Amino acid sequence: MITRRHLIRSIGGLSALGVSTAAYGVGVEPVLRLRVTRYHLTPRQWPANLPLKIAAIADIHACDPWMSLERIEEIVARANALNADLVVLLGDYVAGLHQVSRFIPASEWASVLAGLKAPLGVHAVMGNHDYWEDRTVQQTGRGPTIAHRALEAAGIPVYENDAVRLAKDGRPFWLAGLGDQLAYLPARRFRGMVRYGADDLTATLARVTDDAPVILLAHEPNIAPRVPARVALQLSGHTHGGQIRLLGWSPAVSRHQGLRLAYGHFRLKCDVIVSGGLGCSIMPVRVGVPPEIVEVTLGRAPAVA
Numbered sequence: 001m002i003t004r005r006h007l008i009r010s011i012g013g014l015s016a017l018g019v020s021t022a023a024y025g026v027g028v029e030p031v032l033r034l035r036v037t038r039y040h041l042t043p044r045q046w047p048a049n050l051p052l053k054i055a056a057i058a059d060i061h062a063c064d065p066w067m068s069l070e071r072i073e074e075i076v077a078r079a080n081a082l083n084a085d086l087v088v089l090l091g092d093y094v095a096g097l098h099q100v101s102r103f104i105p106a107s108e109w110a111s112v113l114a115g116l117k118a119p120l121g122v123h124a125v126m127g128n129h130d131y132w133e134d135r136t137v138q139q140t141g142r143g144p145t146i147a148h149r150a151l152e153a154a155g156i157p158v159y160e161n162d163a164v165r166l167a168k169d170g171r172p173f174w175l176a177g178l179g180d181q182l183a184y185l186p187a188r189r190f191r192g193m194v195r196y197g198a199d200d201l202t203a204t205l206a207r208v209t210d211d212a213p214v215i216l217l218a219h220e221p222n223i224a225p226r227v228p229a230r231v232a233l234q235l236s237g238h239t240h241g242g243q244i245r246l247l248g249w250s251p252a253v254s255r256h257q258g259l260r261l262a263y264g265h266f267r268l269k270c271d272v273i274v275s276g277g278l279g280c281s282i283m284p285v286r287v288g289v290p291p292e293i294v295e296v297t298l299g300r301a302p303a304v305a
Contacts, residue, residue: 033290034078034278040297043271045232046213048300050171054215055084055118056294058237061129061279062109063095064102072112075278079116079293085168086120089113089156090237091127091180091219093147094134096281106150114154120166123175124151124158127219127238128182129281131198138185143198159217161200163207172212176204176231181220201226221261221274229269233298239263241276241289263289 042048057079061067079087093110095103116122130147131137137145148158157164159177166175179198186196201223208214213232218224221236241263266272278291 034074035290035292036078036082036295037276037292038295038297039265039273041233041265041271041273042300043213043232043298045229045270046298047171050168050173050213051297051299052086052168052173053082053084054235054296054298055079055082055087056090056235056237056273056275056296057087057116057278058090058219058275058294059092059096059127059240059277059279059281060109061092061094061096061281062104063097063100063279064104066097066100066284067095067104067279069104069108069112072109073115075293076112076115082293082295084118084295086166086175087116087118087122088175088217088235089122089124089151090217090235090275090277091125092129092237092277092279092281093127093151094129094132096129096279097284099284106146107153110147110150110154110156113151113156116156120168122156123164123177123217124156125177125217125219126158126160126180126183126198128180131180131183132185137183141184143183160198161204161207163204163214165210165212172210174208174212174214176208176214176216178204178216178218178223181218181223199223205230216270221272224261224266224268224270224272227268227270227272231270233296234270234272235275235294235296236261236272237275237277239274239277240279240281240286241274243280243283243286243289245276245288 130145134145160179163174163176181197181199183198184196216231216234218236220238275294276289276292
């Protein structure tokens with residue numbers, strides 16, 4: 001039988017557990033933990049004998065104290081240590097919460113990201129917060145955003161419904177970048193605008209002019225059901241893995257077209273990787289989904305004689 005004393009002790013224990021979990025979720029996992037999550041994929045559309053290593057960085061949300069310049073410098077150093085062939089930035093560089101002591105100017109965080117190095121370069125797309133926090137873009141209904149201009153000033157190309165042809169060991173492939181799918185806030189709809197996004201998947205893939213394999217960068221993962229089998233891999237962020245992830249379930253991430261593309265690897269018409277990202281949005285809390293840099297290796301490494 002449960003006595004009053006046992007009940008009080010149980011409530012006290014649960015309260016202590018809740019306080020300690022909250023402290024961990026605010027003060028430890030978002031700030032002190034940083035992991036590298038690795039995927040090794042052999043998509044049908046990617047040549048098995050073309051190994052390519054990609055380092056993907058998503059959802060930085062630069063601000064003090066949660067994502068300081070020193071923290072971004074650590075992320076840059078960890079990414080460079082992976083010796084990837086290619087580094088991709090998947091959007092949301094701008095702070096996505098208001099519980100901050102300082103909003104870091106774009107020129108400052110972009111200068112730190114300029115330290116990223118890879119033989120095939122560093123390439124970026126925009127995220128929704130990069131649009132939402134730019135008042136001029138929201139008022140005029142067109143970019144480029146402050147974040148876009150800062151990255152390009154730092155020497156990092158930004159793709160918005162565009163693609164570039166790259167080559168590894170003389171073998172070509174395409175890197176395509178989609179415009180953000182949630183670019184314009186509902187309160188800022190413009191004359192003739194019937195959607196909220198700056199994305200154009202058809203125009204983006206039209207930039208691909210031969211049969212070399214394609215990698216698509218898309219900040220929000222929900223475009224995935226529309227991405228054709230022509231694409232080998234889609235890399236996305238945006239969800240933060242839900243920021244709270246319990247036993248593989250991210251309750252804050254809703255279903256879209258019957259899919260909950262919250263975190264991890266999915267196989268649709270193409271392979272899809274959704275990064276848990278690095279920063280926080282709405283509240284500075286992470287539980288069960290530590291900040292991560294994603295490393296994706298495509299193809300098979302050559303056999304060692």
